[in-house]
Amino acid sequence: MKQFPTDMKSAFPYAVESIGLLSDKLVVVVGDIGHSALQGFANEYPNRYYNLGILEPTLVSVCAGLSKEGYIPLGHTIAPFIAERSLEQIKLDFCYHSLPGNLITVGSAFDYSTLGCTHHCYTDLALLSSYPNTEACYPSSPNELVSLLAQRYDSTKLTYYRMSRASHGVNFAEVSFGKNILVKAGEDITLLASGPQLKTALELSSLLESQGLTADVLYCHTYKPFDVASLTESVAKTGRLFVIEEHIYSGGLSSTALLAAVKAVPSLRFDCHCIPDLFIRKYGKYSEICEGLGFSSTSLYSKVVSLIR
Amino acid sequence: MTPPNSDLRSRIVQLVCAGGGGHIPSSFSVIDIIDLVYSRYITSADGLHYTFTLSKGHAACALYSVLHKYGYLTSEHLNSYLNYDSILGGHPDSTKVPGAEASAGSLGHGLPYTVGRALASKIASTNAIHFVLVGDGECHEGTIWESAIVANNLSLNNLIVLIDYNKSSDQICPHNSLLDQFESFGWKVFEADGHDTDAISTALALAVNDSCSKPRAILFNTIKGFGVPMLEGHGPWHYKIPNEAELTIIMKALGQ
Numbered sequence: 040m041k042q043f044p045t046d047m048k049s050a051f052p053y054a055v056e057s058i059g060l061l062s063d064k065l066v067v068v069v070g071d072i073g074h075s076a077l078q079g080f081a082n083e084y085p086n087r088y089y090n091l092g093i094l095e096p097t098l099v100s101v102c103a104g105l106s107k108e109g110y111i112p113l114g115h116t117i118a119p120f121i122a123e124r125s126l127e128q129i130k131l132d133f134c135y136h137s138l139p140g141n142l143i144t145v146g147s148a149f150d151y152s153t154l155g156c157t158h159h160c161y162t163d164l165a166l167l168s169s170y171p172n173t174e175a176c177y178p179s180s181p182n183e184l185v186s187l188l189a190q191r192y193d194s195t196k197l198t199y200y201r202m203s204r205a206s207h208g209v210n211f212a213e214v215s216f217g218k219n220i221l222v223k224a225g226e227d228i229t230l231l232a233s234g235p236q237l238k239t240a241l242e243l244s245s246l247l248e249s250q251g252l253t254a255d256v257l258y259c260h261t262y263k264p265f266d267v268a269s270l271t272e273s274v275a276k277t278g279r280l281f282v283i284e285e286h287i288y289s290g291g292l293s294s295t296a297l298l299a300a301v302k303a304v305p306s307l308r309f310d311c312h313c314i315p316d317l318f319i320r321k322y323g324k325y326s327e328i329c330e331g332l333g334f335s336s337t338s339l340y341s342k343v344v345s346l347i348r
Numbered sequence: 349m350t351p352p353n354s355d356l357r358s359r360i361v362q363l364v365c366a367g368g369g370g371h372i373p374s375s376f377s378v379i380d381i382i383d384l385v386y387s388r389y390i391t392s393a394d395g396l397h398y399t400f401t402l403s404k405g406h407a408a409c410a411l412y413s414v415l416h417k418y419g420y421l422t423s424e425h426l427n428s429y430l431n432y433d434s435i436l437g438g439h440p441d442s443t444k445v446p447g448a449e450a451s452a453g454s455l456g457h458g459l460p461y462t463v464g465r466a467l468a469s470k471i472a473s474t475n476a477i478h479f480v481l482v483g484d485g486e487c488h489e490g491t492i493w494e495s496a497i498v499a500n501n502l503s504l505n506n507l508i509v510l511i512d513y514n515k516s517s518d519q520i521c522p523h524n525s526l527l528d529q530f531e532s533f534g535w536k537v538f539e540a541d542g543h544d545t546d547a548i549s550t551a552l553a554l555a556v557n558d559s560c561s562k563p564r565a566i567l568f569n570t571i572k573g574f575g576v577p578m579l580e581g582h583g584p585w586h587y588k589i590p591n592e593a594e595l596t597i598i599m600k601a602l603g604q
Binding site for chain 1: 441442443449450451453454457460461462463464465466467468469471472490491494495497498501502
């Protein structure tokens with residue numbers, strides 16, 4: 040086994056090889072993406088690794104067929120080509136058939152910053168979560184990916200993994216599927232973040248502290264099933280919720296969290312920062328897209344302070 | 349002269365009339381093929397494992413009639429067709445229907461799904477043959493051709509695609525030669541009259557017993573509504589329920 044990964048790029052093959060050791064039922068199917076990275080698995084288990092080519096809807100249906108025969112499929116390619124191009128295959132061949140399996144995407148939201156709309160994908164969690172028999176998570180650090188895949192690869196449902204290229208930089212000792220992580224405790228507001236935006240939330244909490252304000256920083260890696268309990272406990276204390284996520288406004292974490300939190304605290308003060316209802320037409324680096332869309336502690340600071348005051 | 353499988357054809361008509369919905373001509377188009385697949389393979393005890401997937405789900409009444417004939421479904425099941433609590437809907441739901449291998453309806457799913465099953469059998473070194481029935485209209489779907497590539501690349505010689513060539517696609521977007529198309533994708537191809545029992549049996553046996561490493565496709569020349577002249581062709585009968593007078597004509601043509 041290789042050394043434990045320190046970045047997201049090496050985390051994926053490490054996680055897949057780890058699961059390959061756990062189960063001889065795991066069959067990896069890729070759409071000509073990740074082929075080089077997965078050569079370790081391919082060499083170790085040539086009978087359980089297939090690079091089908093650039094035909095994503097068929098890739099998803101083939102995975103469903105493997106599942107029907109008792110194998111544990113792990114389909115992998117770029118996010119929009121699984122979540123959007125192949126959505127009907129997911130709906131019918133997996134969900135309607137009540138078949139389990141794993142779909143791991145690379146290039147979440149605008150990770151492929153320079154490649155334009157065709158390679159951006161920021162509706163996926165809403166789309167996938169909307170179907171019965173699915174679960175969805177968003178691992179954004181190496182140990183999360185390794186841990187979440189180990190916990191759910193043989194789930195009874197179709198598990199969607201939105202794998203980010205960027206990491207939030209926090210190394211969690213323990214990650215439990217379906218459980219948010221309280222990264223920092225405070226009193227004045229709940230900052231709920233997912234993906235690499237945990238980093239922004241932590242920077243925001245430091246800025247708030249400089250003004251004598253404190254925040255619960257809650258990290259969500261599992262979108263479905265959503266951990267209602269940890270959120271309601273936090274907002275019952277703070278009465279205010281601010282959500283930061285690299286997903287379009289509708290149907291993502293902000294919608295789910297708002298519905299859950301307002302039931303617990305009807306007087307809840309709520310705001311969020313998500314991707315607007317627009318195609319991102321800028322290029323540049325990932326960090327530049329983040330900055331351009333206002334995903335930074337300095338951009339969000341006044342919005343958060345006004346929610347508190 | 350009554351057509352083959354007149355009992356199964358009558359059952360299809362009765363189902364559609366009682367339930368108030370269904371595709372009679374499409375079901376008539378494939379009934380002779382499905383019946384032979386079940387009688388010769390699915391219900392056989394020759395030591396091999398066979399599966400049959402109906403990809404063109406709108407021919408559900410043909411599948412239900414065959415499943416009833418071979419004991420998967422009861423008469424009570426058939427009598428409940430399209431009722432609120434029935435397990436039998438206008439398209440098969442594999443989570444409900446005993447013997448139905450796939451939930452179908454939207455076209456272009458059955459083949460890639462069966463490619464996955466055939467691949468699984470290869471991985472497990474299982475002695476299994478997987479049949480999947482698609483329509484010629486369905487062959488407009490891109491996933492059919494994506495799957496054709498994959499099946500050939502993976503040498504899935506345990507996969508047999510049964511093409512119901514009832515020429516429904518010829519009116520709009522003809523294929524010119526479906527067999528040539530599959531052959532050009534590396535498949536072993538066969539052709540037969542899809543309403544001639546002997547011809548169907550021969551074609552199935554050739555495809556099953558062929559020793560090459562290629563996936564196989566059998567093009568069955570069929571007629572929508574075959575057996576009842578009033579239903580044949582591509583007119584308004586695609587999703588029409590016969591009235592009483594029409595039912596009498598249909599049943600008379602079926603020798604009932």
